Amino acid sequence: MGKSNYTSTDTLYNKVTHASRVIVPLSPISVFAARSPWANLEDKTFDEIAQWLKDARKVDMYPPRMVILQAHQQGEIDDVILERRLQQWLDDTTLTIPRMAAEQYGRNALKLQSLSKATDLNKQLDTLVAQYKGKDSTNATRQHSTRLVPLKSTYIVDQNNEKLIDTVDYHMIKWCKLYLDDAQSGWTMPNRDKGLFYAWQQLIVHDPALSKQQRVRLKDLPKDASELMDTVLTRLEIAEADIQTYLENHLLSLPGWAGMMLWHDEQHDKAHDLVFSYLAIRLAMEWAIVAPYLPVTEPEDLSHSNEKHLKSHIQSWLEWGGCSVEDWQTMSEHEQQNYIAFSRQFNNQLCRKLWLEAWEASYNQQLKEMLVPEQRHDAQTNVSDVQMQNHTEVQMAFCIDVRSEPFRKQIESAGPFETIGLAGFFGLPIEKLELGSKHGHPSLPVMNQPQHQIKEYTHEREPNAFQQRKHILESVTYTFKKMKQNVLPSLLLPELSGPWLTIQMFTRSFVPKRVGMGMHKFYARWLRKPEDTALTLDYQTYQQAHHPHHLHLKHDLPVGFTNTEKVSYALQALKLMDLTSDFAPLVVMCGHGSQSANNPYAASLDCGACGGAASGFNAKVLAQLCNLPEVRIGLREEGINIPETTIFAAAEHQTSVDELTWTYVPELMEAAQAAFERIEAALPEISYRANQKRLAQLPNNNLTTRDPIHEVHRLTNDWSEIRPEWGLAKNAAFIIGQRTLTQNSDLAGRAFLHNYHWQHDEDGQILANIIAGPALVAQWINLQYYASTVAPHYYGSGSKTTQSVTAGIGVMQGNASDLLTGLPWQSVMSADDKMYHSPIRLLIVIQAPKAFIKRLLENDPVFKQKVENGWVRLASVDEHNQWEDWS
Known part of the structure; x- marks a missing residue:
């Protein structure tokens, strides 16, 4: 052995x-929950991991040439900033060739054009290579790298x-x-x-x-x-x-x-x-x-390969560096080696790294000009004056999700409505168990573990009709599946199901909206929940009445909250959303989810902060907590006085159709009822305008002849639709600050928005919690979209049209591929050769004094490492409206 x-x-x-x-x-x-594929490697710099992956797996972490050139054509990359990045790189590099030659070579290399394949040039290059090799006894063309220990089977x-x-x-x-x-x-x-x-x-x-x-x-x-x-x-x-x-x-x-x-x-x-x-x-x-x-010996670099690399380096100087053949031949051996060394260093990977940094700096500059233009202080004052003159009737707290931002903008322009941003799990570390479900779902960011289980239940003692109907539906589905999997029943199944499935196929293919909505209404009626459902918010009462040991899932989670926990979670959520005073008559907690047909990636379009689940449940839990008398009393003791006339409700934003569905509306007082009726009356127009703007960004949608509402419902019910919505594509920034900082800017659905007021956070703990939770989720989402765009063959999941669901847990390409980890091609590209998502690293902007940022970086070494190693970018806007770049 x-x-x-x-x-x-x-x-x-x-x-x-x-x-x-x-x-x-x-x-x-x-x-499905978003993850950065490099989450455990952040002790190294982004560039170090990029080089390691290039060497180890031939995986490229920088945007490809096609994507960069498209971004440049679309005005996303400023030429002046690109030149500045080149000059900065040259300043930071020890040059062994003239600066002017390096600049000329760099500018031409950054055009990302291929070298010429002219036959007559090849003959000259062969001569130059032969001459160079004669001088170079050390074989300087060989590139050395860290030993990577390839697999023996490679x-x-x-x-x-x-x-x-x-x-x-x-x-x-x-x-x-x-x-x-x-x-x-x-x-x-x-x-x-x-x-x-x-x-x-x-x-x-x-x-x-x-x-x-x-x-x-x-x-x-x-x-x-x-x-x-x-x-x-x-x-x-x-x-x-x-x-x-x-x-x-x-x-x-x-x-x-x-x-x-x-x-x-x-x-x-x-x-x-x-x-x-x-x-x-x-x-x-x-x-x-x-x-x-065995034994297996690794093949050494062939001389032919070395010669090929050397030829390309010399040719690059002839075409990009302004050298003539005569110039090259008159150089000394030492000079030629220095020129070759520079061209090796200024390779295609470095060019795309500089383009990426210029792309990110260009977006940084654009966002800066939107958020802190000249006279910004006056603009903020005017906004505040308008809000004081128009008393807010409804305050609506949305998830920070980038899809919420355009919808929020439409709401704010429709009346005396204020919107607020915070993570969609609303600070509740819960596992939800909805009525009729057999399994719980952790409804919080995946890096955290649930601390409580909240179950939806009915007061009826006997099994209710809803549960019976759901059981029937599950039994029929289970029977159909078992018949397909068994030999003899599968022979009979086509005869029994063929006519029905044929009709379903034709109708869902040719009239998807009508059939889809019809089926949706049927299931809604068939699986209609009882009106008296409740949530297990009260820990003691529910446990005494319903034998809690039947409700515990894994980790033996406690059911419901103690009175102290109720107050604590409500207090934490209100502080996180910076809503501790000036309450409107109606406060709405808005979760979000998505609707699509025949979509294995449906969960990826739901709430990222809720581990790939719709977050309306969490919104309902928090709204009910905030209405409890004992919670109001506890909050008052903590300095938050919610008026008796203020009522909390809950809703869910359906992002694929930009509609708001009410999930919890308690009995309303007069002012709250008037506010509810006003927002209800405004919602149809809000949805129309939001859909109109969002659909214009989807490919192949002719909005001049189609009604936006009709079109979004067609997309969500069409089982052949590969792109029901864009999801979080184009996400680029995470802005932590007051809404007045952003509400006059067109952020184009590219920014996560989290409310924050530094003057209400003396010890910096609220900011620290935002960075450790929501900002981390946003970074993971950003890098997953980034990775799926720059390396779709390794980190993406290919085309939806050729995917197959395997083992009930994931998708493959064909019947024997890796389990695909990222997003489909259609989630990041508008066509096979046309970019949609801009693969740039997340820019975190914090509205707070510089002292707050310094304290944050000193107290949070993990976040500081992310910034210093290039996994996120950081900027701030201080109390004087001055922008500061920290990365």
Whole structure:
């Protein structure tokens, strides 16, 4: 067997734990939650990770040429700022060639044009290369990089000319699908309940996709995962110092399936048990497949490749640097080497890095001019005067989601209505269990764990009609699925269901709006909830009456809130939204969700702050809390006096149709009733104008002949529609400040807006909470859209038209690909070759004095690291309306 590398299993577990930083947890698509693919790598700079990924996986983190040039043509990148970035880079670089030559080369290289392929030039270049090689005995064309320890299966091809790494991936995809299947397949993986490694060991020796010799090799391996991993690493001759890197490369080979294993480990509080098993299996499969080819030697750089690189460097100086052939030939050997070294450094990747920084600086400048133009102080005063003259009748708190911003603007222009921004989970760390649901859903940001369970229930003692009807519907669906999966019933099923499904297919294809809305109304009536539903807000009363042990889900969550917790959460939410005085007669908590048909990514269009769920439930919980007498009394003791005439209600903003649906409207007093009727009367026109503006940004929509309301409902009900809405595409900024800072600006639905007043936050704790929670969610959303745009083949999920849902947990391209981790192509591009989302890093703007920003950075090393390492950008607007860049 050979000598073992390790005597301690803990050592291997530590290696796996550290290696798993290169991936992030991937949640099932039904609860899709945005994640930055580089969330665990922020101790390195953005540029360092970009170089590492380029070397390790040939993944590029900078925007591609096509996207950059389109942005430039659309006026998103200022030429003056690009030139400034070039000059700054030259200032920061130790030059060994004349500055003028470097500037000329840099400007031409930044045009991102390809080098000429002229035949006559090639002959001259061959001569220059031959002359250069004659002078260069050190072979200066070789590029050195950190040892990356590629997988042994990377360089080997079998008799069918297929790479063995692809064969390893194929087998891993198969075993992952079998183990992680969420009741989609007809047969469950045997021994699944005993864990992935045990189940795989029992089945692998019978796998017909492997040769007899491969099965024998796997059968003889140790039965313990850590011993197997140790044995295989020894047989593959992986040095101890290289093991973590080797494991990282295995995880990066299929980051989607590995990420799903990591997510399951987190959900079940396991210390990388599934990830460990996954890696042990991958190593075993790799060794069994590559064993006949061992030992494997990495191919060295071929001289032909070096010659090709050298030729391109010399040619770039002839075409971009203004050198003639004669100029080059008269240079000394040392000068030529310096010129070659500069062209290596000023490569295509660096060019696109400078373009990205210029793009971000251009947006920074545009936003600055909108938020703090000349006479801004007078403008803010005028806005305040108008608000004082027109008494606010309705205050509406929306999620910070960028889709809320245009809708809020329409609301504010429609009457004496004020809008407020905060994270859509409304500061409530809850797991919701809606009436008729069997499973709870954590309704809060994915980096946090729920602390309470809130259940919707009915006062009826006997099972109500709603639950009976829902049970019938679930039974019919379950029966239909089981008939499809069983041999004999599946033969009869087409005869029984064919006519109905044929009619459904034709009607949903040709009249999607009418059929979709008809089905929606049918289900709404069929699954109509009782009017007396309530929420388990009162911890003690509900527990005494309903046997709480039946309500607890994982982690044994307490049901409801104590009186102290009720006051605490209401107080925290009101402070976060900066609503502690001057209450309107009607205050509406507005969650949001989305509606679309035949869309595996439906959850990605719901509330990002609620872990991929509609946030109307959280809005309803907070509104009810704020109406409770005991909460009002507790808030008064904390200095927040809510008038008796102020009533809290709840609604949900449907982002795909820009409509507001009321989810909780208690009995209203006279002033609140008048305010409610006024906002109700204004909502149709608000929706019309919001949809009209939003639809103009969707491709292939001719609004001159179509009614916006009709069109949005067609889009949401059309099961062939690949782009029901844009989601959070084009997100670019997170603005933390008073609404007066932003309400006169057209932010084009690109900014997350969070209310904040620094004068109400003496110790800076409110700002710290916003940065640690909502701002982090916004950063993850931003970087997921960024990654899906710049590297769609690795971090995106390809075209929706060729996706297939697998195992009930995610999507693949075809029937054997990685589990895709990011957004579909249609979510970031308006056409195959036309950009829509602008891949720039999030700009966080904080309206507060400089002392607040300094204190924030000093007290929050994690956020400071994000800023310093280039994962977010930071700016502030101080009390004198002065803009300050911090990154």
